[in-house]
Amino acid sequence: MTIQERMDASETRIAMTVFPFHTNHHDTLFGGKAMAMMDEVTFMCGTRFCRKQLVTVSTDKIDFHKAIPSGSIVEAIARVESIGRTSLKVFVEIYLESMYQDGRELAIQGRFTFVALDEDKKPVPVLQGLDIIDN
Numbered sequence: 001m002t003i004q005e006r007m008d009a010s011e012t013r014i015a016m017t018v019f020p021f022h023t024n025h026h027d028t029l030f031g032g033k034a035m036a037m038m039d040e041v042t043f044m045c046g047t048r049f050c051r052k053q054l055v056t057v058s059t060d061k062i063d064f065h066k067a068i069p070s071g072s073i074v075e076a077i078a079r080v081e082s083i084g085r086t087s088l089k090v091f092v093e094i095y096l097e098s099m100y101q102d103g104r105e106l107a108i109q110g111r112f113t114f115v116a117l118d119e120d121k122k123p124v125p126v127l128q129g130l131d132i133i134d135n
Contacts, residue, residue, distance in 0.1 A: 010049035029068035042090035045078035052116040062110035086123040
């Protein structure tokens with residue numbers, strides 16, 4: 001499997017309904033809840049890519065383009081964007097859908113950086129031990 005094929009195969013999607021207990025006093029999704037969802041889906045994506053223990057080490061700029069009201073459906077889509085020696089960056093987008101109308105729009109996007117760890121919690125190369133054919 002090439003690196004690009006592995007990146008494509010690791011794309012991860014999760015969806016949820018925004019209920020009132022997920023919202024703030026404006027009746028829109030808490031920013032922290034959205035960021036937790038983003039961290040979770042990017043973690044799953046990164047783990048699927050390298051099958052190593054990962055920890056979140058940073059987030060890049062997170063842009064909140066559109067408020068997400070209660071009663072919406074949201075889908076988070078994560079893709080590995082770049083690979084370093086011991087780290088990888090995962091890009092994530094959250095799309096907003098109305099429950100009762102067609103269509104969707106980008107609501108939030110950001111990037112998360114993860115580091116691969118060994119059993120002793122020391123950084124380890126992301127691609128070490130993987131069968132990668134880099135064409």
